[in-house]
Amino acid sequence: MVISDLDRLHSQLSRLEDQFPGYTTEIVEGNIVMSPVRPYHLETIVALWTELKPQLPDGLALMGGVSIPIDAEFEFCPDLAVIPAVEKDKNLTHYSPELVEFAAEVVSPTSVRNDYEVKNTRYARAGIPVYLIFDPYQAHCVTLWNPGPEGYRGRDTFPYGGTVSVDTPVGKLSFDTTALPVDRGTADRA
Numbered sequence: 001m002v003i004s005d006l007d008r009l010h011s012q013l014s015r016l017e018d019q020f021p022g023y024t025t026e027i028v029e030g031n032i033v034m035s036p037v038r039p040y041h042l043e044t045i046v047a048l049w050t051e052l053k054p055q056l057p058d059g060l061a062l063m064g065g066v067s068i069p070i071d072a073e074f075e076f077c078p079d080l081a082v083i084p085a086v087e088k089d090k091n092l093t094h095y096s097p098e099l100v101e102f103a104a105e106v107v108s109p110t111s112v113r114n115d116y117e118v119k120n121t122r123y124a125r126a127g128i129p130v131y132l133i134f135d136p137y138q139a140h141c142v143t144l145w146n147p148g149p150e151g152y153r154g155r156d157t158f159p160y161g162g163t164v165s166v167d168t169p170v171g172k173l174s175f176d177t178t179a180l181p182v183d184r185g186t187a188d189r190a
Contacts, residue, residue, distance in 0.1 A: 027075035028114055040136045040181040044106045045079050048134070051175045052080070060101065060170055061085040067094035068103070070126050076119060078103040080132075082170060097126035102168045104132040120144060120151045130168045139182040 025032060045064060053062055060082055069075045075094070082101040103123055105115045115133055123131045124147035131152060133142040139160040144152035145167070158164045160177040 025077070027073065028118055030073040033114070038108060040183055041079075041106050041108055043181050044134050044136060047180055048080055048104065048175055052082075052173055055171075055173050056082065057170055059085050061088040063088050063095075066092075068097050068100060068126075069094055070097055070122050074118075074122050076103075076122070079106045080104040082168075097123075097128055100126075100128045101170050102130035102132065102166075103128050104134065107133060107135040107137060109137065116142075124148055124151045130166060132166065134180065136181050136183050139184070141177055 027033070049062055049064070056062065061084070062080055062082060064080050065077050066081070067075050067077050068081065078100070081095075081103045083095055083099040087095060087099050103119075105111070105119060107115050115135075120131065124144075127147055129145065129147060131144040131147075133144070135142070141158045141160065141164050143156045143158070143164070143166050144154065146153040158177065160180050160182060162178065163174055163176050165172055165174040
C-alpha cells in the first residue's frame with residue numbers, strides 16, 4: 001500500500017482537529033491554518049442547512065466541515081457543500097472537488113482573505129460550479145458562479161434582510177437571510 005503525501009498531511013490535520021476542538025483546520029497556500037469557530041458561524045450554518053436540505057433533489061446531500069483536497073497546497077473544509085448522497089454515505093474524511101455541486105463558507109474575522117480571495121480562485125479552478133459566501137460582519141451574501149482559471153466570472157452581493165435565490169447545477173435554491181446573525185463589531189476583536 002502506498003500512502004501519498006496528501007494522505008499523510010490529511011491524517012495530521014485530523015489529529016490537530018482532535019487536539020484542538022473548536023477550531024477548523026485547513027491547508028491554505030501550503031500552510032496549516034487553524035481558525036477558532038464563533039457562535040455566529042455555527043448559527044449561520046445551522047440556519048442554512050435547515051433551509052437548504054429540504055430543497056435538495058433526491059440523491060443529493062449536504063455535508064459540512066469535511067475536507068476537499070484541491071491540490072498539494074490547498075485542502076479546504078467548506079462550511080456547507082452539496083455532493084451525491086451515495087458518496088456522502090461512504091462517511092469519508094475527504095471528498096474529491098469533482099463531487100461538489102456548490103460550496104458555501106461563513107466568514108470569520110480571521111478568514112476574510114481566504115474566503116473572499118483564495119477560495120474564490122481555488123474553488124473555481126477545481127471546477128466547483130457555485131460558491132456562496134455568507135458574511136455576518138458585512139451582513140451580506142455573495143454568490144459566485146461560472147468558474148474560470150482566475151476565479152468566478154459571475155458575482156452578485158445581496159444584503160441580509162430578504163430571500164436570496166441561486167441557480168445551481170442541482171436547481172434553484174432559496175434561503176432567507178433575515179434571521180442570519182449580524183455582528184459588525186467582532187472583526188475589531190479578532
